[in-house]
Amino acid sequence: MAVIIGSARHDEHGNCYSGGKAGDQTGQEVSTQKFYNHSKGWYVLRAKDDRVAEKLAEAMQIASDNKNIGYDQSERYGVIKHGINTKVKTECDCSSLVRSCIIYASGRDVGDFNTSNERSVILKSGLFKDVGSYRQGDALYNGDILVTRTKGHTVIVVKGARKCKTKYYPKYTGNSGSIVEALKAVGEDDVSKEHRAEIAKKNGFSNFKFTSEENSKMLSLLKRGKLKK
Numbered sequence: 001m002a003v004i005i006g007s008a009r010h011d012e013h014g015n016c017y018s019g020g021k022a023g024d025q026t027g028q029e030v031s032t033q034k035f036y037n038h039s040k041g042w043y044v045l046r047a048k049d050d051r052v053a054e055k056l057a058e059a060m061q062i063a064s065d066n067k068n069i070g071y072d073q074s075e076r077y078g079v080i081k082h083g084i085n086t087k088v089k090t091e092c093d094c095s096s097l098v099r100s101c102i103i104y105a106s107g108r109d110v111g112d113f114n115t116s117n118e119r120s121v122i123l124k125s126g127l128f129k130d131v132g133s134y135r136q137g138d139a140l141y142n143g144d145i146l147v148t149r150t151k152g153h154t155v156i157v158v159k160g161a162r163k164c165k166t167k168y169y170p171k172y173t174g175n176s177g178s179i180v181e182a183l184k185a186v187g188e189d190d191v192s193k194e195h196r197a198e199i200a201k202k203n204g205f206s207n208f209k210f211t212s213e214e215n216s217k218m219l220s221l222l223k224r225g226k227l228k229k
Helices: 050-065 078-082 094-106 118-124 179-185 193-202 212-223
Strands: 004-008 030-034 042-047 069-071 090-092 128-133 145-148 154-159
Touching (some): 004 050, 004 094, 030 050, 042 050, 042 118, 050 094, 050 154, 078 090, 078 094, 090 094, 094 118, 094 154, 118 128, 118 145, 179 193, 179 212, 193 212
Antiparallel strands (some): 004 030, 004 154, 042 145, 145 154
């Protein structure tokens, strides 16, 4: 699946960054495109709350579809004043648009920044974790904020890889010392050796031998509600 990013890119003149008309004159001033690895490289910032991440992706898509938002560095605070759902023709640049998307997604304003200090300002908010530098093949998720490693550009992932939420067995509260009986008690129908070996592998046991020590460790995880399905 192709990763799609959105950003404020340039004004209606293509390579100009100030002096254009308010609003998106071409449909490309603020828009989405296929992900590319910037020549300066990317830092990846990821929202700690998955709900905020999804709202960030939603926000950038809304902004990209809103023809009232154009690009102009000299009028970059227009989108902060009017928001991404503005019905007034206004302007932004790449970093002020990301800031406005964060406001929409989290209800908080992390403060002003440009691409030279964006990473530090956003991380200081406590809303995001630093994933580090993007490397070819790394998974990018909805709402990931990418900013160049030196002053340049910033984007938000509007369509990325799907996060697989880890599922756990219910906490075992019984008294049995048998992992088989404990698994049955929490609703597991398949307690065969083959399936238990699969469970063990998901929980970090390599080359599982069904020893009493290994079974006890599995049972301990189950009692704490930390045994992955």
